[in-house]
Amino acid sequence: MILEAKGIKKSYGNRFNRTEVLKGIDLDIEKGEFVSIMGASGSGKTTLLNVLSSIDRVSSGHIFIEGEDITAMKDKKLANFRKNDLGFIFQQYNLLDTLTVKENILLPLSIRNMKKGEVERQFETVANELGIHELGGKYPNEISGGQQQRTSAARAFVHQPKIIFADEPTGALDSKSASGLLNKLKQMNINSRSTIVMVTHDATAASYSSRVIFLKDGLVYSTLRKGERRQEEFYKEIMSTQSVLGGVGVES
Amino acid sequence: MSLNRIILKNFFRNIRNYGLYIFALIFSVSLYFSFVLMSKDESAAEELSSSTLMSTGFLVGSVLLVIIIVTFVMFANSIFLKRRNTELALFQLIGLNRNKVFRILLQENAIIYFGSLVIGILLGFLLSRILLMVLLRVMQVELSVGLTFSMEAVLQTAVLFVVIFVLLLVQNFIFLKRTKLIDMITLNRTNESDSRRLGVGTILMGIIGISMIAVGYYLSTALVDYIEWAIPLMFIVLGLVIIGTYITFKFSIAFILNMIRKSKKGHVNVTDVLSLTSIMFKMKSNAFLLTMISIVSALSVGLMSLSYITYYSTGSMVENSTPHDYIFEDAEGLSFYDDLLAREGIEHETFELPAMEYNVETKGAISADLELMDMDDSILMMMVVSDAHFESMDLGPNETVITGTSGVMQTFIDYSVNEPLTFTSGDYKHSLELADVQGQSILPSMVTFGSPTAIVDDSVYQEFSSNQSPEVEGEGVRTMYALDITGEDSMEIFNMMDQEENPYFDSQIENYTTQMQMFGMTMFVIAFVGFSFLLTSGCILYFKQVGESEDERGSYNVLRKLGFSQREITRGLSIKMTITFGIPLLIGLLHAYFAVNAGWFMFGTEMWTPMLIVMAVYTAFYSLFAILSLVYYKRVVRESLA
Structure with a gap:
C-alpha cells in the first residue's frame, strides 16, 4: 500500500462560520494504481487531492505515504518528500514562461545532484514517451495547450516519483489532446509502475483509470473498479453511477 | 543545468517586468545619495551663512526621504512577491523547502540591490552636481560647483540600503512563512474586486464621506475667524478630511459611479465596461492606498506651495519691511x-x-x-x-x-x-x-x-x-x-558700510539675501522631498495598473473577440486612467488648495500665482505616470489576442 488516508477532515472558515468540506474520508491506494476521484462541484474532490498531495493541511486525520505520516511532517522534510516522491500536473499547466520546454521539464532534476548524462537520459525517455522531444527548445507560449500539458506531465514524471497527482489535467484540452494525454498517462502508469491520482469531472477521462472513487458532500459515496473489463464498459458504469449521484448524466 | 543557472536565466528573462521597480530603486538611491552628498559638501556649506539652518533642513529632509523610500520599496516588493506566486509555488512543489526559496529571493534581491546601488550612486553623483547648482541658484549664491566625491556619503547611502535590504528579507521571510502553499497556488486566481451589491450602507457612507470633507473644507476657511481655537480646529479639520477621504474612496466613489451606471439602465458600452465597472470595485478595495496617495499629494503640494509663496513673496515682503536701501x-x-x-x-x-x-x-x-x-x-x-x-x-x-x-x-x-x-x-x-x-x-x-x-x-x-x-x-x-x-545697491557697498565700529543700520539688500537663502533652502528641501513623494506615489499607482492590466488580459481578449477594435478599448482605458489617476490627484489638489488658503497669508503676499505654478508642475509630472500606464495597457491589449 503506497497511500493510506484515515479519517480525513477539512474545514474552512472561522470559528463562527465553518464549512466542512471533507467529513471523514478513508482511502487506500495500492502501488501502481491509476485512481480517479470524481464528484459534483463542491463535493470536495480538489480539496481531497490537495491534502493528499501535501499542498494543503488537513484539519484532522492522517495520511501515510509508504507508512510515513505526512500530516506530521515539518516543512523541510515535506519539501524533501515532494522532491523525491511526488509529481504534479495542474489544469492550468503551471509552466514558467521564461524557461524553455526542456528547462521546464528538467526543473525537478535541477535541485538534486545528478550527472549530466543521467539528466539527459531521463529527459530523452520522458520526452520521447510523451512525444515532445522536438519541442525542447521552444517556449511555452509557442506551443499548443495539449503540448503544454504534456510538458507539464513530463515535468511530473521526469524524476520518477512514487505518486503523481493530477488536478483536472484534461480540463483545458480538446477531446483529441485529452485522449492523447490520457493514453500517455496510462502507458506511463503501466511502464514505470508509478501511481497516479487524478481528479476529474469527465467520465471519459476517468475511464482510463483502474479505479474511480466518487465523492458526495465530503464523503466517499462509492468506488468502481475496472477489473478486467473493457474501457467502454467501464465508461458506461461510470456514467450510470454519475447519473445516480448527480441526478443527471452530465455534471452541471 | 543547475538550479542556480535556471534561477539566473529566469531572472534575466523576467527583467522587463522588473523594469520600473529597478528604475525606482535606482532613482531612490540616487535621490538619497545626492541629498546626502550635498549635505556633506563643505565648500558649499562654508559659503552659506545659514549653514546651521541648512544642516537642520537637510536632516529633516533626509528623515522624510528615508521614510518614503522605505515605504515605497517595501510596497513594490510586496507587489512583486504576489505577482510571482506561481513561480514560488512551483519551486516548492518540485521539492524546494522554504529556506531554499527564501535563498532564491535573497539572491535575486541581492542582484537587483547591488546593481541599483552602484548605478544609483553614480547617477546620484551627477544629479547632486546639478541639484547643487540649482540650490545655489535659488539661494542666489554665486559659487562654482566643484566635483567632490564623499566616501562618507557613499557609506551612508550603502548603510541605508543595506538596512532596507534586510527589511525586505524580513518581509519576504514573513510572506513565505505565512502564505500557505495552497494559497500561493490559488492566489493569482483571486480577484481584488468583490462585486457585491451596493447596499443602503454604501449610499449612506458615501454621503457621509463627502460631507465630512465638505465640513472640513468649510472649517478650514473659517479658521481665520476663530483664531483662538486655531490649533484644536486644525486637528479637527485634518481628522475630518483624512477620514473623509478614506470613506470617499471606500464608498462615495463607488456610489457615484454606480449612480452613473444605473442611469444607463443596462446599456453599458465598451468604455463603461473598462472604466466605470472595473474602477468602482477596485477603488473600494484600494481605499487605503488611494487615501495615502491623496494625502501625500496634498501634503507635498501644500508644503511646496507655501514655501514657494514665501520664496516668491520675499522681494515684496522685504520691500515692505525695508522700503529704502x-x-x-x-x-x-x-x-x-x-x-x-x-x-x-x-x-x-x-x-x-x-x-x-x-x-x-x-x-x-x-x-x-x-x-x-x-x-x-x-x-x-x-x-x-x-x-x-x-x-x-x-x-x-x-x-x-x-x-x-x-x-x-x-x-x-x-x-x-x-x-x-x-x-x-x-x-x-x-x-x-x-x-x-x-x-x-x-x-x-x-x-x-x-x-x-x-x-x-x-x-x-x-x-x-x-x-x-x-x-x-x-x-x-x-x-x-x-x-x-x-x-x-550692491554687496560691495554693504560690506564697506558693515563694519563693527560703525553705527547700526538695517539694509534691504542684506535682508533680501538672508531671506532668499533661508527660504530658498526651505523651498529646495521641501521641493526635493515633495518630488520624491510624487515619484513614489506615481510609481505605486503605475505598479497597480500594471498588475490590473495583467489581470484583465482575459477581458480584453473577450472584447476583441467580440469585435471591438484596439482603439475602442484604448479609449475606454484612457478614461479609466484619467479616473484612477485623476481622482486621487484632484482630491489631493483640493485638499492642498484649502490648506494653503487657510494659512497662506502667514507665509507671503501672493497666493494664486505660486500655488498654481506648483500645482501645474505637480500635475504635469504626475500625468507622466498615467501616460506610462496607458502605454503599458496598450501593449497588453495589443498582445491579448495573440
Whole structure:
C-alpha cells in the first residue's frame, strides 16, 4: 500500500462560520494504481487531492505515504518528500514562461545532484514517451495547450516519483489532446509502475483509470473498479453511477 | 543545468517586468545619495551663512526621504512577491523547502540591490552636481560647483540600503512563512474586486464621506475667524478630511459611479465596461492606498506651495519691511553714513520722514475683526505722514491714502474706498475720505511696527500735530532716517558700510539675501522631498495598473473577440486612467488648495500665482505616470489576442 488516508477532515472558515468540506474520508491506494476521484462541484474532490498531495493541511486525520505520516511532517522534510516522491500536473499547466520546454521539464532534476548524462537520459525517455522531444527548445507560449500539458506531465514524471497527482489535467484540452494525454498517462502508469491520482469531472477521462472513487458532500459515496473489463464498459458504469449521484448524466 | 543557472536565466528573462521597480530603486538611491552628498559638501556649506539652518533642513529632509523610500520599496516588493506566486509555488512543489526559496529571493534581491546601488550612486553623483547648482541658484549664491566625491556619503547611502535590504528579507521571510502553499497556488486566481451589491450602507457612507470633507473644507476657511481655537480646529479639520477621504474612496466613489451606471439602465458600452465597472470595485478595495496617495499629494503640494509663496513673496515682503536701501536708528546714524558714502564717492539720496502715531476708529472705511486676537477692535493704530514729502502726491484737505496694508495683521482688516475715516486723539476727532489703498509700504517696520500708514495733506498733518493728545506727544512722532543708493545697491557697498565700529543700520539688500537663502533652502528641501513623494506615489499607482492590466488580459481578449477594435478599448482605458489617476490627484489638489488658503497669508503676499505654478508642475509630472500606464495597457491589449 503506497497511500493510506484515515479519517480525513477539512474545514474552512472561522470559528463562527465553518464549512466542512471533507467529513471523514478513508482511502487506500495500492502501488501502481491509476485512481480517479470524481464528484459534483463542491463535493470536495480538489480539496481531497490537495491534502493528499501535501499542498494543503488537513484539519484532522492522517495520511501515510509508504507508512510515513505526512500530516506530521515539518516543512523541510515535506519539501524533501515532494522532491523525491511526488509529481504534479495542474489544469492550468503551471509552466514558467521564461524557461524553455526542456528547462521546464528538467526543473525537478535541477535541485538534486545528478550527472549530466543521467539528466539527459531521463529527459530523452520522458520526452520521447510523451512525444515532445522536438519541442525542447521552444517556449511555452509557442506551443499548443495539449503540448503544454504534456510538458507539464513530463515535468511530473521526469524524476520518477512514487505518486503523481493530477488536478483536472484534461480540463483545458480538446477531446483529441485529452485522449492523447490520457493514453500517455496510462502507458506511463503501466511502464514505470508509478501511481497516479487524478481528479476529474469527465467520465471519459476517468475511464482510463483502474479505479474511480466518487465523492458526495465530503464523503466517499462509492468506488468502481475496472477489473478486467473493457474501457467502454467501464465508461458506461461510470456514467450510470454519475447519473445516480448527480441526478443527471452530465455534471452541471 | 543547475538550479542556480535556471534561477539566473529566469531572472534575466523576467527583467522587463522588473523594469520600473529597478528604475525606482535606482532613482531612490540616487535621490538619497545626492541629498546626502550635498549635505556633506563643505565648500558649499562654508559659503552659506545659514549653514546651521541648512544642516537642520537637510536632516529633516533626509528623515522624510528615508521614510518614503522605505515605504515605497517595501510596497513594490510586496507587489512583486504576489505577482510571482506561481513561480514560488512551483519551486516548492518540485521539492524546494522554504529556506531554499527564501535563498532564491535573497539572491535575486541581492542582484537587483547591488546593481541599483552602484548605478544609483553614480547617477546620484551627477544629479547632486546639478541639484547643487540649482540650490545655489535659488539661494542666489554665486559659487562654482566643484566635483567632490564623499566616501562618507557613499557609506551612508550603502548603510541605508543595506538596512532596507534586510527589511525586505524580513518581509519576504514573513510572506513565505505565512502564505500557505495552497494559497500561493490559488492566489493569482483571486480577484481584488468583490462585486457585491451596493447596499443602503454604501449610499449612506458615501454621503457621509463627502460631507465630512465638505465640513472640513468649510472649517478650514473659517479658521481665520476663530483664531483662538486655531490649533484644536486644525486637528479637527485634518481628522475630518483624512477620514473623509478614506470613506470617499471606500464608498462615495463607488456610489457615484454606480449612480452613473444605473442611469444607463443596462446599456453599458465598451468604455463603461473598462472604466466605470472595473474602477468602482477596485477603488473600494484600494481605499487605503488611494487615501495615502491623496494625502501625500496634498501634503507635498501644500508644503511646496507655501514655501514657494514665501520664496516668491520675499522681494515684496522685504520691500515692505525695508522700503529704502538703508535705514538708520537716528539722525547721527544717517549723517555718519551720508559722510561715509560721500567720501567713497557713491551717489546716494537721503530721506528724513517724520511720522505721527494716531488712532483711527474702525468704522466707515475700516472694518476690523480683531476681537478674536484679544485686541481692542474699536480703535486701530496708524502712522500719519504729510504728503509734502512725496513729490508725486498731492492730496486734497479732505482726502487720505492708506499704504502698507500687506502685512500679516492686515488680513484681519478690510478697507473700503470712498468711505469716511475718523482719526482721533484724546477728544479730538477728524474725518477724512479714504481715496486709495496701496499695499506697498513707505515706512520701514522699524518705524511702523506693522501698522499701516496714512498719507494726508500737509495742512491736515499740521492740524493733527497740534491736536495730538498730551499723553502721547513725546512718543507720538517717530522719524525715519533712510538712504537710497542711486542706481543699484550692491554687496560691495554693504560690506564697506558693515563694519563693527560703525553705527547700526538695517539694509534691504542684506535682508533680501538672508531671506532668499533661508527660504530658498526651505523651498529646495521641501521641493526635493515633495518630488520624491510624487515619484513614489506615481510609481505605486503605475505598479497597480500594471498588475490590473495583467489581470484583465482575459477581458480584453473577450472584447476583441467580440469585435471591438484596439482603439475602442484604448479609449475606454484612457478614461479609466484619467479616473484612477485623476481622482486621487484632484482630491489631493483640493485638499492642498484649502490648506494653503487657510494659512497662506502667514507665509507671503501672493497666493494664486505660486500655488498654481506648483500645482501645474505637480500635475504635469504626475500625468507622466498615467501616460506610462496607458502605454503599458496598450501593449497588453495589443498582445491579448495573440
